[in-house]
Amino acid sequence: MKFNYKISYSIWLILPLLFISCEDFVEVEAPDNKLVSDVVFNNDATAESAMTGIYNQLFLADFSSGQRTSVTFLSGLSADNFQNIRSSNITRMEFEQHEITPDNPGNLDIWASAYNIIYLTNSLLEGLNNSEQLSSELKTQLEGEARFIRAFSYFYLVNLYGDVPLIVSTNYHDNQLASRTSSAEVYEQIISDLEIALDSLSSEYKNGERTTVNKFAAASLLARVHLYLEDWGAAERLSSEVIDQNETYEILEDLDQVFLANSKEAIWQISPLGGGGQITNTNEGSLFIIDPIFSFFAVIKMEEGFVEQFDQEDQRLSNWIGYNEELDAYFPFKYKVWSSNELPILEYSMVLRLAEQYLIRSEARAKQGDLIGAIEDLDVIRIRAGIASVEESNPGIGEEALLDLIMKERQKELFAEWSHRWLDLKRTDRANDVFGSNPMWDPTDILYPIPSQEREKNLNLSQNPGY
Template identity: 65%
Template sequence: MKINTYILRGILIIGLLNLCACEEFVEVAPPNNKLVSEEVFNSDATARSAMTGIYNQLFLAEFSSGSRSSITVLSGLSADNIQNINPNVLTRMQFENNDLLADNESNLAIWSSAYSIIYMTNAMLEGLGNSSNVSAELSDQLEGEARFIRAFTYFYLVNLYGDLPLILSTNYKENQLASRMSKNDIYLQIVNDLEVAMALLPSEYTTGERTQVNKYAAIALSARVHLFLKDWEKAIDLSAMVIDASSTYELLNNINDVFLANSREAIWQISPIGGGGGLTQTNEGSLFIIHPVFSFLASIKLRPSFATTFEGEDLRFQNWIGYHEGEDAFFAYKYKIWNSSEFPIEEYSMVLRFAEQYLIRAEAYAQTGNLAEAIKDIAIIQQRAGLSPVSETKPNISQEELLNLIMEERRKELFAEWGHRWFDLKRTDNAGGKLSDIKPLWETTDFLYPIPSEERRKNPNLSQNEGY
């Protein structure tokens, strides 16, 4: 696997240890394990800084960056909300056409960057476990944060690739020949990491920034995980815990405020400060916005068939979707800043947000047959969007109709965010039915991405997904 290729990079990030307010990286010589444990974890300040380095790296790692090789873009292309502007970019067109090749460079970028982050979290956990110089309280908190990020990363990997190597240490000799574990085993690890994180993390954002995960971030992700596992009651209980935290979170009446830095709808965000340069816009903003003058730089647009599904009075259509006349193209406009070098930073990349918890609970309620409570939750999302609630428009809605409505609301609420639509189509067994008409190359095996051929060349124990 390419995991060992990232060892130096990972240790450098763990050993970055930036103690200055601007949070820039500090390069250090390649350390051995003793140096990592003794220097990186010799105080609360250096250990906290190491965790900051992992958060910063999430802005740079391809899978989580929000840029062209991110899950937001590539899995978005695999579904039916966005498409490429230039059909000659073959690497991304393979995602749009659901015709991926195992040697696709962007597919490799997702896999390798995600395992790089997993390596960093493993190094963090090992360092904390071997150190007696970090206070017990901070050590517990940092363990919770590292376990959360590891669970978060594995969640995306398992939903993209299915069975995976389960890497829980920094032992590269073992890791480079690791075989794939079953999807169920990966989910067991995700659930375990999140349970530990929920127990260890504080409820508050101790830095004052929502770029740091807290207990509610772990609960929110766990609610999603249990929804995917079809554990409806657990999903209901967990999402309710977040929804009830009204002192910290709320649905914002002005939906243009949702994606601002530290908005009260944000459960977890990633800051552009991780880029380490002078630019302070999100990658999503610079990628999705079709600039009125520099439109030739645009690479992604919304599918017209998606944009036209919105009702005219839907505030999400009015405020989260832009239109460029010259390109005759709709574009995602959730982030408003295309380019910036200003401080304080106005927008952070949204990872987990409050609205999703209502959608999770609504779906889980509907699946259990509690339509009345499901209708209440989905009505909250509809009313925030300026729409008449289903309780008024269709009070006698059936369970099947309500579940279909919830899927449509998820599509409209969460578009251009972290591949939600792709994962929703797959987990509800609707990918083929929704995509085969618009994607002539669709095959039933396309619901999983291929294991990158370079990884299989380096690790003969890696099997390939069916169809590749």
Template identity: 55%
Template sequence: MKASIKITGVLTILMSFLTSCEDFLEVEAPDHKVVSEVVFNNEETALSAMTGIYNQLLIASFSNGGFDSVTVLSGLSADDLTTIRTTNLTYREFELHEVQPSNPRNLNLWSSAYKIIYMTNALLEGIESSENISEDIRIRLEGEAKFVRAFTYFYLVNLYGGVPMILTTDYRVNTLAARDSEEQIYQLIIDDLQIAADVLGNDYFQEGRTHVNRYTAVAFLARVNLYLENWEQAEALSSQIIANNEKFEILENLDEVYLANSREAIWQLSPTGGGTFFTNTNEGSTFIIHPFFSVLSHLKLTENFVKSFESEDNRLTHWVNFHSGLSVYYPFKYKIKNSSDAVTEYSMVLRLAEQYFIRAESRAMLDNLQGAIADLDRIRGRAGLELLADANPEIEKEDLLIKIIEERKKELFAEWGHRWLDLKRTGTAGEILDIQNPMWQDTDVLYPIPESERLKNPNLTQNDGY
């Protein structure tokens, strides 16, 4: 309990500092030095500050798995999630690809991501100037903070395109920051992740998998290289993770995948860091429809998505549930909607199954089709499906790539916007989504820069189409 209070205290200091800087045009310059001296005057509080950043990921809209998260909003933009009620206009804008710059959920997505970035910058500045932290601790904290910063920028650049690259807590610099190019943002992401991979150890800092380590950084680097179509690097990096069967494994029981400290997990977030007495994940609370109080639920799976599963697919029976009152299907990867009992589920951020998909796609692009089939079959076999090596061993490259993306849809649905980002990066968003949405325009692949942010910063240009 004392440790929890201490972490909360440090987080409060950081967040009050952050809040004071949120509207740069209306406040005087904060005293950065005083805050740094308080938080980083010893190793214990510095470590607590990093834990506070992890906890903030459970609170921040973009990352918490809740109603304004990447998981929900990007799921609506794709073809796997839809709204239960068409009167929910702020959600419908994402579903119809008509997001208005004034949409409050879009603002929450953007601003909460930048709050995380601001906190990582504050920590990096604090440990750099502190004389009371050992070099080993300083290096480790740098690696963790830079990983979180890279992770956050990855979503910003994929959802909005070029965005301001904020690398300081100096409000005088940040208040009028213009947008940097996508190439510049991706270079920062790679640089930060490479540092994290170089300096972090192979073991998790605490019991469980809620702090990032070297393998977390390598796994995310594999994804980044996949998105950048650096196929050889993506294959090599994902192979490092897959080869480590001492730490990671594909769990045959689908109901065990999202449990706390799952061996399929590369990185998870514990719901106990959210600052409430609830011990369920936000994903469970958001997606599970109460048997009697369904009026509190807003989201369901699309009919076409549910129909895309083969009847024998174990993911359909274990990860999808049916609400008879509303006659709708909903994501059921997490089994607990509300609880204050002992924690049994953690929010999954990165897991091993994705690494098999990364390597399968990379191998296919490198014309190693048999290797790609083997990786895809590892996931299909776990799902109880016929192996591709048996059903279609001579499959053509283009058909195999389509199969990989289709399997990604069924495996990674309702997780961190994977489907939306896959449609965007493969250039198939228009082809697939304009069938269900005649209002689709190619500029819809990016969300608008929030109107209120542009009013505060005249150097923020708007995305095309808005």
């Protein structure tokens, strides 16, 4: 795995230790980490800086960056929300056409960058464990943050690739030939990490910035994990814990306020400051917005069939979807800033937000037969969008129809965010219904291939069926 990212200012403290990539650390001699660890973990300030460096790296890492190599973009192409404007880029067309080859560079970028983030968190966790100089309070807090980021990274790996190597140390002798671990075991590690994070993290945000995780971020991701594992009771309980934090979170009436920096709907965001340069806009804004003057930069547009699903009075259509006349193309317009180098930063990249928790709880309640509660949660989202509530328009709706409606609302609410639609189709076994008429579609396409570059270096890595 290649690692050519620009190094952010705050991670230089751990450069010799943490910026050894997944590929490199299996090919070089064992590094002398003792001096580095002594420096980084000998006081609270430098240890805190190490964690800040990992947060910053999420803005740069391919899978989490919101750029053309991110899961938001590439897995969005795999779903039915948007498509390529031009067909000349083979890498991107393979994702849209469900013909991803094992040597697709975008596919490698997702895999490699996620494992690089995991390596960074493993390195930090080992440093915390070996340190005797740090305050116990800080060690507990930083362990929770690092475990959350590791669980977050594994969540996308296991959902996009199925069984994946479970790497929880920096031991390159073990890691270089690690075989794939069952999805069930990877999920066990994800849950373990998030439960520890839930117990370790404060309910407050450090420095008032929602770019660091707190205990409710851990509860939010854990609620999603249990939803995916069909543990409906746990998903409902955890989402309720977040929803009940009325003083911290709320569903904002003005849709244009949702994706602003530190909005009250935000549970966790990533700041453009992680880039370490002069750019102060989100990567998603640069990628998705089709600027009226520089429309030739645009690479994707929304599928017209998806846009047509919105009711005309739906404020998500008017506020979150833009239109470019020159290209006759609709585009995601949740982020309003296309390019900027000015302070203060107006928008942060949204990772977790409150609306998803209402949708999680709605689905979990419906699956448990609590249709009234499920409708109440779904109507929070629908009423905010300016469309008729289910309670008024279809009060006698049955469970199956309600679950279908929840999926449609998830698609409309969460489009262009972190591959929600693609993963929803996968986890609910709906992908064949959506893509089955496409002659290029095969049911095995629901998992991406293990990158051929990784299998060439590690003969213990098996390939997914169909590749």
